[in-house]
Amino acid sequence: MAVRKPKVVVTRKLPDLVETRMRELFDTELNLSDEPMSQEALAGAMQRADVLAPTITDRIDRKVIDQAGERLKLIANFGAGVDHIDVAAATQRGLLVTNTPGVLTDDTADLTMGLIMAVARRVVEGAEAVKAGAFHGWSPTWMLGRRISGKRLGVVGMGRIGQALARRARAFGLSIHYHNRKPVSPRIAEELEATYWESLDQMLARMDVISVNCPHTPGTYHLLSARRLKLVRPHAIIVNTARGEIIDEAALAAMLAAGELAGAGLDVYEHEPAINPKLLKLPNVVLLPHMGSATMEARVDMGEKVIVNIRTWMDGHNPPDRVIPAML
Numbered sequence: 001m002a003v004r005k006p007k008v009v010v011t012r013k014l015p016d017l018v019e020t021r022m023r024e025l026f027d028t029e030l031n032l033s034d035e036p037m038s039q040e041a042l043a044g045a046m047q048r049a050d051v052l053a054p055t056i057t058d059r060i061d062r063k064v065i066d067q068a069g070e071r072l073k074l075i076a077n078f079g080a081g082v083d084h085i086d087v088a089a090a091t092q093r094g095l096l097v098t099n100t101p102g103v104l105t106d107d108t109a110d111l112t113m114g115l116i117m118a119v120a121r122r123v124v125e126g127a128e129a130v131k132a133g134a135f136h137g138w139s140p141t142w143m144l145g146r147r148i149s150g151k152r153l154g155v156v157g158m159g160r161i162g163q164a165l166a167r168r169a170r171a172f173g174l175s176i177h178y179h180n181r182k183p184v185s186p187r188i189a190e191e192l193e194a195t196y197w198e199s200l201d202q203m204l205a206r207m208d209v210i211s212v213n214c215p216h217t218p219g220t221y222h223l224l225s226a227r228r229l230k231l232v233r234p235h236a237i238i239v240n241t242a243r244g245e246i247i248d249e250a251a252l253a254a255m256l257a258a259g260e261l262a263g264a265g266l267d268v269y270e271h272e273p274a275i276n277p278k279l280l281k282l283p284n285v286v287l288l289p290h291m292g293s294a295t296m297e298a299r300v301d302m303g304e305k306v307i308v309n310i311r312t313w314m315d316g317h318n319p320p321d322r323v324i325p326a327m328l
């Protein structure tokens, strides 16, 4: 049931603009230190709040959901992915879960394209060499990467971000292939001149660049397993801006170290923020700190979505970005 000025607990520091608006609209408790909450602190927040506004750094499992107070009604996630929330357990307890899709699509697709370029053209390696004083003048055989144009990109998961990446990649001269639960609409397939692969195995074995763009669900955990990674051709590169759990990180690191894959660009990790130490040592790997949607514009838009979801719920309506467990 909607309340007049609900108690909203925000678990991390958000942009000032978002926090100020939330203070104006709700009885909002902010986290000014930005320190991630322990499970105990999270359980406490869920006891005193009507609405919890968490982020990916909160593990909202069945245990904390079971300890939630009677007044908690809405989990308005600041982020698109909800794999850190047990949505089924929340729903069983009568809690609504919302997320912030759409507003981080372009930024995440931009960064994915950036990672493809960075790995293929050794951008980070080159920049580090300059800063280390290792640039002694042009050489015809130094820092040779691989051309992007004319290559095949295999997109694993052709949702909003996958499609936005495909549009960018087309402009760079890549041809688009994809694996998805179902094909995209004929209009989008035509626009992108995209080739659909029902079999992920078949697609992986044929691509030059592979990008992971699907959500992490029980069904996509280790989708790129050790067995599947072995199907990828040794000259190929893999990028992941979705979730680390989708790739078997240990198997990927071992293959990269053994030269069985040309390179990788990773923004997310299986045991985030921990990173497989093998990856840290490899020159053919570009590692970023989960910054796919890290633009001021995206963060403000994400905050706006959180606010709209809370307001709509307060008004007794179905929030626009409600996450339905069956859809996961």
Ligand code: 8YV
Pocket: 054, 055, 056, 057, 078, 079, 080, 081, 082, 104, 242, 291, 292, 293, 294
């Ligand atoms: C967000 C993300 O910044 O939205 C997502 O799913 O992966 C990130 O880009 C993060 O989730 C914030 O909670």
